[in-house]
Amino acid sequence: MATPSQQGARERSMPPNRLRWATQRVKGASAANKRKSIFNRHLSRRGREESKRESNGSGSHVLPGTEAQDMSYKEEGEGSEDDPPSPDSRRIYFNVPLPDSERDEHGHPIHQFARNKIRTAKYTPLTFIPKNLYLQFHNIANIFFFVIIILGIFSIFGVTNPGLAAVPLIIILTVTAIKDGIEDARRSSLDNELNNAPVHRLTDWDNVNTVETRISMWRKFKKANSRAVLWIWRSMKQTKRMHMRKQTSNLVPDQKLEKALAADERRGSVLSEDLHYAPDPDDDNEGMEMTPVQSPALNSRTSGASHYVDALQSLDIPKDSTGERQTPRPAKKKNYGSLINPRKEVTEQARFKRDYWKNVQVGDFVRLRNEEPIPADIIVLATSETDGACYIETKNLDGETNLKVRTAIHSGRKVRRARDCEATEFTIESEPPHANLYAYSAVVRWQQYDPRDPQAPPKEMAEPIGINNLLLRGCTLRNTEWILGVVAFTGEETKIMINSGITPSKRAFLSKDLNWNVIYNFMILFGMCLTAGLVEGTTWAKPNTSIKYFEFGSYGGTAAVNGLITFFAAMVLFQDLIPISLYISLEIIRTAQAFFIYSDVYMYYEKLDYPCTPKSWNLSDDLGQIEYVFSDKTGTLTQNVMEFKKCSINGVPYGEAYTEALAGMRKRQGVNVEEEGAKAREQIARDRVTTIEGLRNIYDNPYFRDDDMTFVAPDFVADLRGDGGDEQKEKCENFMLTLALCHSVITERTPGDPPMIEFKAQSPDEAALVATARDVGFTVMGRENELIFVNVHGEERTFTILNTLEFNSTRKRMSAIVRMPNGKIILLCKGADSIIYSRLRRGEQAELRKTTAEHLEMFAREGLRTLCIAQRELDEDEYQKWNLEHDAAAESVQDRDDKLDAVADKIERDLTLLGGTAIEDRLQDGVPDAIQLLAQAGVKLWVLTGDKVETAINIGFSCNLLDNDMDLIILKAEEDNLDQAEELLDKHLASFGKTGSDEELKAAQQNHEAPAPTHALIIDGDTLKLVLDVRLKQKFLLLCKECRSVLCCRVSPAQKAAVVRLVKHGLEVITLSIGDGANDVAMIQEAHVGVGIAGEEGRQAVMSSDYAIGQFRFLTRLMLVHGRWSYRRLAEMIPNFFYKNIVWTFALFWYQIYDNFDCSYAFDYSYILLYNLAFTSLPVIFMGILDQDVSDKVSLAVPQLYRRGIERKEWTQTKFWIYMFDGLYQSVIAYYFAYLNFRPANFLSESGHVISDYQRLGVFIAHPVVIVVNVYILLNTYRWDWFFVLITVISILLIFLWTGAYTAFTSSFTFYEAAPEVYGALTFWCNLLLAVVMCLAPRFTAKAFQKMYYPRDVDIVREQVKQGKFDYLNDVDPGSVTPAPEKLTADSASSTEYGSGRPLGSGLKVELAEDTRPIYPPSLAPTSTTHNTRTANNSDSTGYTGGVRQDSIDRAFPYVGGRTEPPTPAAEPNNLNLTAPIGLTMTTSNYSNPYPPTPASERMRPSFDRPRPSFDRVRSSMDRVRPSFEASRDFTSASYLTRVESSQSGHMPAPTAGPSKMREEM
16 A cells, blocks of 8 residues: 555655655555566466577777767757767667668668777687787887797708797797786676676567668677587586585485575575555556566575565654644646557567677667676666656776666656567667767657547657766666666677777886897897908908818808808807897786785785785886876865764864875874874873763663764754754754755665665765754654655654755855745755855854854865855745746756756755764774875875866875875866867966977976975866876966876766877877776786776776776785885896896807808707706896895885886986997906917816817807806895895706706717816916906996995995984884884984984985985875965865965955955954964863853853864964964865855845854954
8 A cells, every 4th residue: 555655745845856766665656566467477477489589790980079968858849959960979769660861772770889808808718829929029129039939940050959948939939928917817807707707688570770680791700609618618527516416415315405405596486475465546656567587596586585674664754743644735746747658569579588788789678687787878768766767877887886866768767568669669869989988968859649539649859868878888776676778789899899999908118128138139139140251251262262162162152142141041050149048037027026016915805805916927027117196086185974073063163083185284294193192182082982971861872873973063052962062963954955955865774673774975064064964853754755764863754855055166055945834935955165155145154154164174184075054044936936846947948957056056055054964984004104205215106086176176185195395287168169278278387487398398308306395286077188288288288297196087988088098299208007996907908017906896997907906005005015026026127037048148259250251050959959058047136036125124114226227227228228238348257258268279288188169169158157157146136135146046057957967978079078177277267257247347346336335225225224313113014114204313424424322314415326215205295393375175175376376366256345456464453363273272161152141050061171183273274374364275175165155145134243243344
């Protein structure tokens, strides 16, 4: 039966023009009959075979985006004329024949829409091998060795075993391919899981928008491959299943039965329960007819039933004082028409059947149930709610968990069954797909027939479709039983996929730069080969040489051909100059580094059981060079959890909190925040107990949970109890009642003991406000259409929401017009303080406004998000007149939003101030410290968010991104005008002395120093679109380069990627993007390194990222520890690898000088094979894997060490050539020391036997080379532990062991007995000792000189570690290390700086060379003795510099009180000087009350007898940092609020003497 509230709803007087509310779900009037009909029809047709339509494939056809237009319902002859469709727009036909203009010559549709199957993986089973090989052969060394293998096939070039020569390249390609395949397998698995997700779509009807099944041969081939792979996978699973059956076959029958019951996922039918439910026959709300679907699991039966029973419960509408029900007057309904053609005959064969996402096509009808994800961009036709509302969760899209409201189009709300879908006839004209997530424009057109007059002609009707009618792919349906809609965009044309982009193939910066070094070696190799060819050809061309007598002809026959053959033979001989083994070594090293990152327990997020997961193994060295980090805000920096902390009611502040922003501010003042914070939290804990006890004594609210309370205020409880007087009690009750009524939250009640109420809101701020009202006894119980039920301390009250004026970024406020139980109409308004103050009634509440403004200023300085609360009483006639204007504006076709805003502006005036609220957006753990650590490391952090400007600025202050010293440059172009935007950029660039020229850009590319912490830039999405224009983007980039922090607000995913691209290519720096939602995918893929937050907000970002972490704070360890280590290791390993090949190859080259370059070997061939494989491979590889200059704790304690990576000082071309020349020098020493021993032809053994053949000479050359190379690598290694020394010794001994073992057998041929012959000669050992010393002496001398006289930062820190200056870190958890400059005071001899006992870097100038740059630069932050001339985070967080922007402020907000000129600072009294506050001291007992005072005997407030620690801490901070509001920017400070108040209200009424005098003073 229908509930009383429903009956009252049908009799309501005025329908509310509001956001759609959540209501109790009540079954329709004929629901039982419909369920019986469905059940019977299902039984009769159970055996029928139903065909299933195959999916159609077509290419992606992405059209350029257009601006969305707001349109409204209109009929023919009403409103404006229909605009002609754009040539790029799409038309979708439903049960309407496709016109000839939409068909080709074969009768098929012209437009072929994208398939709904998506792929984020780079490879498929068919494309993996060719595509992977194509990408691998981007390495020029791979191409070179492929050519060498081809040459080796021909024996003329001296290769004895071409197959063996191909093995190294094959191994490299195979290992790399396996690594790439493993990386991509996860993406492919997730793609398949998503594409095969279930959805119910309408089948057995004709979708004229798609082509009939036409599968190309290529797709048939791919499908065959897919089926083959699937068959193999299923066979493997079947084998495993059979094995499990064999194990269970030995169980006794009872055990089998128990196991079967445990695995049974079926549940019993609830049909009988549904059929016995008898709804009210008078209720005409029809339910949805549904076809059977798979039932939930058995174990959910009980809970589901209880939930079902609870859903039938509804709230009784309270009766008035006479006992009669409140029955509003009936409202006149408007005819919106219906898409259903009542005259059309339907076959009733169409059914909603379970299908896959990949089979969904444009024009399909789909049905979604609660908790189901959205498979495509869907236009909502009907929902289970009576008002057509549905609720979606967008956490997979933007990371936010709060619900968004979407509504069905009015004309489609009767389309509730499959047969209704068959009976519809309509066309949708839609704009083409585009990337804007917040805009959509379309119109539905149909012929409206009059069911009462069959002879009447149809009427042309149309209804607009906007973004509020569109469900985007990637969202999830919540709190809605079902929705029915039609598909507008699929696959790559959906908004989320357009913003995602194509998965790029990323390569590390070192790998790209490495190609140039390989090219340089190619040039050297070409010169060596050309020299060999010319010398050999010239030698054969000379007459009368010994070659004529001792050589039996030549391969070429002529000198020219011989020279050409020698050229390619030399290429084979000197091929080691191109280090192919370098690439496989890099793969091994990067794989090991990825393993270390994955295994780091200090980046393990226990809450989600998620370690740091590398998804791309080849980017670890880029992590050590990141200069710019681009971060999302919601879900990345914050938890998106709002907590109500403080409020100001009637001039009295309430609430205790010690926020992170306050701690950061106090820390900058030199206060020991750990000690102060511990005391504050201890006091707050005591006050919390007192608050809970007081609230329980007033009313034992069953919905109040102690653990969830965030508003700690014992004095508020005292005032609510009446200890502060009846007037203050009334003000507190009125304030909390306003919070309980002015919102758009959805209530969810869970029965139990105790019962629970949860609030789902579009904004988490609203949920926090309503939850606080519940905690103090004002509980929102639910809604029934326009009625809202509030439990006030146990008393049920009913209020009628007449209108809701929604919040948007332009209005910055929200209002609700409420009819109170006593019949009065009250407008309740909440919004930004500057907006509310400008709309207050003139000449009233002067003292209250001033006091509240000061409170809000202090709340904001603590990093809290502030709102003002106000109200206004309306008379009936005024409201009715205004409501007519509101209805007309809501029904307008053009400029609907502007008209609604103008109408709302008329009534939101002359408000009465109630107070203000302060909410904390909880940051993730460790975010402020992480951002501070990154800033000290020289990393620039930009925040790119879809949130509004005010929210982003508040978070910026909370997380140390913004601080008290910064001037906020807010770029906001009022119009879509490039000239205006350019003028704005020129103005701000001029303040930095720049013009935006190309020369300045080149200088900016070379400057990697962090900007001074004096400015921060904030820009919104509309202005960002202008400044990203080709004409302006360079100026915008240079302006951002001068700012310490940049916040881009209200930006789309595509704009995020555009900003990353601008910085990446404009400044030529290494970038990193981090985010957690699908809207971050584009910028994650655009940056050099993409990091995904694997939090509770979905996995889209993780799927497309290169590294996945659980929390933002882990980014510091990922970059400053693993990134820096990886970069430094590879930057040292790569030149060492080139060096060792240079030594070896040029030793061969010098030998060729003395054999006419005939390309003969100076060494035994086994040496050639084993040199890179065994003799020198391990030290250089382990250098890249294990080398470590300082520990992880020191890396975090001294983040400035990271700057060498930003400046790319570890790997430079200069360093490469130094190592090359060092190798060239050592090759000369190694070869010519041996050559000069053999040149006199003396006996080299005691027995008198000569050992002067070329292979013995090779032993003299090879041994010094191997020893020198290994010791050289050891010298360049920072970490000398037993393992690394052991590896070096083993590598050196290997050549001795191999020579002794190999030459002991006759299979060594002419190398037989070489070891005893050579090792027995004293000459060999003398040569070995001298050659090693002479080779290493220059490197050893240079390193010693550099470390003693020009130490780098890391050299100084390493010496401090040896001195024990970092011993305090031994007892510190590596996951919580922070810089501690006070620990670094020493008297080291490594630097002249230490002799004075100062901290490292103190007193040094910035102009010093990089190697001597101070690690700890002089602090610019304010201390307890410094004076800050700028304001901090202001109340609405849109601060400007007063002197620069004061004129524009004065024009926007003229002075009140009849002044035509602004007063001079000298003439204006300093009413808000905090050194002498008005009405406020250190104790709350001196708070002034603007209302008539209550006798002291009646105002007993025990909480006033103690100081307010939280409030006084902020007061003290402001007194230290800034003694006067007037000395700072007043754009959003309390003084600014007093200037703008009432500027938007009407004429000032005749005031009394007191307020008039106060007004003149202000």
